[in-house]
Amino acid sequence: MKQKIWMLPDKSDFLRQRTTKLKTIGSQARQLAEDFFDTWDTVAAYGIAAPQIGSSLRSFIWKGKDMEAPEVIYNPKIIRAYGELKDYDGCLSVPGVYCPTRRAEVVELTGLDAEGRPIRRKYEGFDARIIQHEVDHLDGVLFIDRIDDLSEAYTLKEGPEDEEGDVTYIQVPDDEEIKAWVERFRRPLPGYALVW
Structure with a gap:
């Protein structure tokens, strides 16, 4: 069944909880997978973690750059991470806010x-970034916790159409009100937090 995406500030307490490992892949897991797939086509995202649709089970759905269809992964655990890349991050649960974050370049x-x-x-590069973002959700961590410099935060504003007639988007630095909102809900992680 299609689920609503849980967002800040209303679902702040739930989004900050650690998820529970599945003991078996039974009816509860299958229902969650069905909910993931039913919700997938209703949002523009690279991944959806269980807490974002109101489940406390350790799982997520995602689609990497070379994948034809999204897949569900249960009980994910990052066992190795190395390298570092700083790139943009955003989240359905923190709508409209984007900011670069540091994440491992490669994860197992x-x-x-x-x-x-x-x-x-x-996984490497952007796929590794997606995986880390989703696993963070399962540990009660949001991307705003990984922001080094709030002055780099931005929103997207609709810009002019390109040559094919598609709408373009322009990065607009966040104003003080949005930065204050992010600061209110973030739980900054220490610099060594990339070590898993």
């Missing part, structure tokens, strides 16, 4: 696929 992940089979995979 273990977990279970949709059928309950064990997986161990390595």
Whole structure:
């Protein structure tokens, strides 16, 4: 069933909780997967974590750059991370706010696929960034906790159409009111937080 995305500030307490590992991939997990897929087409995102649709089970759905369809991963755990890249970050649960964050360039992940089979995979670049963002959600961490410099935060404003007639977007620095709102809800992580 299609689910509503839980957002700040209304769902702040729930979004900050750690999720619970699934013991079996049974009916509860299958219902969550169905909810993920039903919700997927209604949002523009690279991933949705269980807390964002009101579930406390450790899982997420995501779609990497070379994937034809999204996939669900249960009980994900980052077992290795190295390198560092700073790139943009944004979140359905923190609507309209974007900011660069530092994340590992490469991660190795273990977990279970949709059928309950064990997986161990390595992700790099933007795919690694998506994985880290979703695993953060499962630990009660939001991307705003990883912002080094709030002066780099921005929103997107609709710009002129490009040559094909598609709308373009312009980065607009966040005003003091938006920065104060972000500061109110963030829980800054220390600089060494990239170590898993």
